[in-house]
Amino acid sequence: MMNHTVTLVIQAGPHSRYDTPLTVDLGEAAIGQTQARLAEADTGREIPCQLDGHSLAFILPGLGRGQERKVQVQFGQEGPRPPGVRLRDKVEQGLAIEIGGEPFTVYRYRPDGEYPAKARPFFYPLLGPGGLSMTRHYPMRQDVPGETHDHPHHRGLYVGFGDLNGTDNWSEQKGHGYQTHHLFLEIASGRIFGRFSEVLYWESAEHRKVCEEIRKVTVWNLPQEGRLLDLAVTFEATEAPLKFGDTKEGGMVSIRVPTTMDADKGGTIENAAGGLGEAETWGKSAHWVDYNGPVEGQHAGIAILDHPFNLRHPTPWHVRGYGLFTANPFGHSHYQSGLLQKGDHTIPAQSSLVFRYRVYLHRGDARRGGVASKWSDYAFPPEVKKVS
DSSP states (O other): OOOOEEEEEEEOTTSOEEEEEEEEEOGGGGTTOOOEEEEETTTOOEEOEEEETTEEEEEEEEEOTTOEEEEEEEETOOOOOOOOEEEEEETTTEEEEEETTEEEEEEEOOSSSSSOOSSSOEEEEEBOGGGOBOSOOTTTOSOOTTOOOOOTTOOSEEEEEEEETTEEESOOSTTOOEEEEEEEEEEEOBSSEEEEEEEEEEEOTTOOEEEEEEEEEEEEOOOTTEEEEEEEEEEEOOSSOEEEOSOSSEEEEEEEOOGGGOGGGTOEEEETTSOBHHHHHTTOBOSEEEEEEEETTEEEEEEEEEOTTSTTSSOBEEEOTTSEEEEOSSOHHHHOSSSOSOOOEEEOTTOEEEEEEEEEEEESSHHHHTHHHHHHHHHSOOEEEEOO
16 A cells, blocks of 8 residues: 555643543554554654554653644654563463563463462552552562551452352452453554453352453553553353342452552542542542552552443442552442442343443652543543544
């Protein structure tokens, strides 16, 4: 196909933008293309980009509120090649993910190996800016001084729920269920993002399949000051109607923060509504929640952003002063009066339900980390128009 150029106009809208991941559908213009160069139309400054089928992905470095920028996509040419996001499936460890040549996390989906996924897959370690370890080491390691040793099912970053058609797929107590890796649909590396998608079977204690899940994870190549992981969890009611029971024991995305960051040991829980601490955030609905505090002698935080298309957005949060941090839209009878008296929800047979979240690791507290701005990028991204 002949080389050609597409011109785009990026409009910031009412929010200032900084290091914003963008994916633009280029339609027929991208058919058959394997290389692209992206540059500002006025200055010629190049912006690293990545073709993904008909779409172009890049990180918008900065754009003030109300401003716009014209950029040009030149097909048939290749732009700068920064160290990107690399995914490698390692036999003993799991799926290792690097950003810019530095370790970011390992997706532990194997039931054997270095840190076995005994009941369900999990990400561990999860490394933030400067390589700070942003999740508790226990129970994977039991030799870290000062760490708490409660709730051994709180493993790094994971998905779990305590009552799915009566099966407990949250704890690791007697009679618990399992999430079993079935296959990877995709494992892809790239200069702007890396991605994997996976089929999981949610099973009872007897390994009877309760449902299927499609898990899609995208990791963005942000500068060192931040890390972004997008998680999409799609439940497929393949066997029968699928009922999420009304329980606080669960989270569509769940994290156990380092013990030094625990809110009852000097850390801070903050939410989008201005709530501080467990009393003002547990069971409360919010666009996002941030958990921050001391980690390895520095101050850092981790935020979960709830996508506006999610069921019962803004979600209530099961977030505790002892370090647990989950988005759970189903435990209403435990949380608060005035909304839903019962939080259960049923997916009809042969139907599906998708949950989407963005996990953001940053330096400092929620304000310094710009968590509110990251949620605006996620919920209301800049508008991109193709003008030629």
